[in-house]
Amino acid sequence: MNIDELERLANGVLWPGFLGTTAPEWLQHELGRGLAGVVYFGQNLGPGLSDLSTEILTANPDALIGVDEEGGSVTRLEAVDGSTLPSAYQLGRLDDVAATKANGVEIARRVQAVGGNVALAPVADVNTDPRNPVIGARSFGSDEAVVARHTVAALEGIQGTGVAACVKHFPGHGDTHLDSHHDLPVITLDVDEFDRVHVEPFRAAVAAGVDAVMTAHIVVPAWGEQPATLNAHVLGMLREAGFEGVIITDALDMAAIRETVGLGGGAARALAAGADLLCIGNPTNPGDAAFPDQDERDFHAARNGIIAALRDGSLSRERVEEAAARVAALATKLRGESPNEGAEPLDLDPIVRRAISVTGALPAASDLHVLDARRRSTLAVDSAASYVSRTLAGDGACVRLDVTTASPDEQDAAVDAAHVASALPVILVDSPDTSAAQRELVERAAVRAPGAVVVNVGLAAREPLPLPTIEVGAASRISARLTREMLLGRTG
Template structure:
């Protein structure tokens, strides 16, 4: 007999071994899609599933031969590849008809050693004989220690079979079915296609059982190493063959099925409108199978936003100026509601960087401000709002990006502060977030010598460069995990940024980041290379397998806690709900309230108000570019009395023309926008020239700060000025209403100036 009686002690042995199974990539490499499945479409999904797992490799030349019989040797090999892909149990094939030259000798010997297969009384195994349906049920039931399910088994011809018990167990769990006449035909030979379907059903059944029980160790035992590492990768899909990715194309499907990424980050190029992005996320999840995708986005509000047609919140520094935790929580909640309606469950926000350096070229008004207590208080409120809406908050950029003069998208910043200063400023909001149970923290591509002074050789120019936090075990494991006690998921900042990309090769960077403590690599430059590199690192011992398991369990647990495994509403139901959520009247009202509460007086002749626009004024708008000037002109027309307001536009980068344009004006709006550059290196000359001329002629005006609100540090003798913290509606609407005297500037400048 190939299989011993069902109640033999080998069942107990298989069950005992089960807990230690840890699936790596299959012994046999998958050959990709097979060309001979035209008449086996019913089994194609199962065959491809096992091929992707490395369990079946076909017969070469792209053929699978689905109608061919499964031999006893092949059946054992398929099972052993699934159960012992990290290394077969030691055993020697003592069967008389399994010579050393037999292609499945090792698997047959291992199966015999594990008690999963036995031979015939004459010492033979018959490795090339076909397997029956009864033998298949017995082998799968024993190998996976299956127990009876809640279903009934009413197969007409199995009661007298030697395999009646395992057939009944398989049937009661819905893993096998009979023919139209109610029979199972246990002695019938099983084809390769049928065996693939049976095996796939069992694997998926066991995975689903583990998911329902939240038994992540068990689920890991059914995940290949490729799958496990895939969970730790979160690529972007902005472009596909030179075109924006707005639908799920065949190439993207193939990546999901073969690389099993843990999620994707979406950008504005992926998003056309609410209906389209809700459809895109729904289709992505449909392709993902039993482990859902993290689908994330940077929706900070203000200058960093991705959702067209959604509520355009004024931004974090506007919230800092308003200083209201309840309003910040409302902003977080409405952001979460809109993201969740679109199928996005992860927001890379809020930004917990303390923007203590006016020269910072990348954070600026993305921060709540320069006071660590304010950043902590409002950061916790934003986190709370997102969580109330069922969206994961990924706070950033640990240990702090607020006091740098280098943009980590372009280079590698180094923060030279000592540990006491880091504790007092940079780390304070992150400590507060961890104490409040934050679920995910994003790392910074910044070096912190006070925590880790290691240097490595740059691949860019051979120089010695400090190790960034993303790749530092002292920062991520020593400081974040062990000292601060963070138990959640650590996600890196984008690996396409030059803080990483310019100095470290993809292979070195990925391995070092994961070894340091990163759970998710965000936007690897080449996802397939990153995946192969990590798989190889595990196999050669560079990265311990337990390290991968710990990371994947944190990821799976977070997905479960936020309901990603749960059955959501249908796509039609999702689409029908969008109109009442995305940019709803209630959300717009919160947006307007924040913008109005944020407007801050920078300078006023009476100390309370800027110079105000009067009825019938001839107004000139001088801005950084004509588009900005036109936007403000349109805003004035909407808010004012168009027939009474006579407006002209000028640009500040042409000071002589701007000064000529303001000649004869009754009122001038000097619109300043400084962001994504070092403030002291910004060309303030045009702004200064116009301000000097307005002061000389005693013309009423307002310097209107639409970006980082540091103008008062660089522009002298400003008599009237406002900060709006954003160059679009609703920020500009609130600013114009203030200049028209319809509201007072209520905000408090949230940064030192």
């Protein structure tokens, strides 16, 4: 095959992110040469997002346009002001599969409204490690039966409207305390337990006919030394379970891949292992170190890696053709679906309100002073997004406090400043069970500001806190608004 043929073959399995709110010239060119599609990230948002989708689909009518829209702490379509969708954790705590399915319909409606056709949701991970920095409230819970039934309900809601669902992150990213955006997690859990607990929701999703499954950059030593994304045995488990859809890699620009085998090497090895569609990643992830053309650089690195492997024989042409055929089959299926055009937005307030619980008696309040002690955001989870604290505080004061670096005197001063007669002190946390510093701040506040209230937007505290606590379960705008209404006594 000549270089043009090799590039076109590789294009059929590549799924890049890109910079800007219009399609750059290089992207339009590659879409015309069979590029599988694009993934939208926050930097692509703008008032003309649906026009951008039209531009992409004009260049390639079979393009898959993916949106990483989970709700709760992970949103792309509402990245500026915060999600108005419930989190998976809230839905799992509520344990109403009808509500979860309805939320899936709403996710799909929003994806379709901007011209997308693939929702990178739901998360099927069973979050059994409460220290997990990358999953947490993105999961339906720590019980595999709960996670399985809500995963199925969510994907049925999404796919029932003509959008493809992609469950993630196979074979399960829930039992780790490392973030694969920065490290390569190794899970040493007993393999039989791993299969019984963490793989089960994916089996349920396959049985329910899910269109796509996303891999995890995790190592399970009992199944080999390679991360699941590059592991033929692990990806083969999906095919053995009867999955005939598209296996999508998690982003190849994550450190677990980029800093081990490299983006190009990861692309080639993932294909060889059985992946079908390669998510290259978000070109803004390097931050200030990103080049102005980081998107194009990453795309070429991935494609060049595939071409090099095809030429040296480490990757067969037949394997790439098989992968491209699966991607094309999904595109054909989606083109034949009837979009849920004109569907009315779902009122999600009742669902989220039912998922929020209160421990202890809430004092009356006319104004709030929020002391935000949450963890820093990660590349995947905008845990410390300011829209949460701003929405919760309203017109009241809002102070950010990094409890990992602030001295005891500084923390005391912050608590004392919050303890003013005209406002209710609110301690905003997200990991009171696993962060000793957050719990110590709450205990300090219980002494210095005994009228204070804790708002926990992370996993529910297993050990009781010494102040009245609102267990929210999501760092989202809708949750912050409803919690504020609750504190001010404005709920119906």
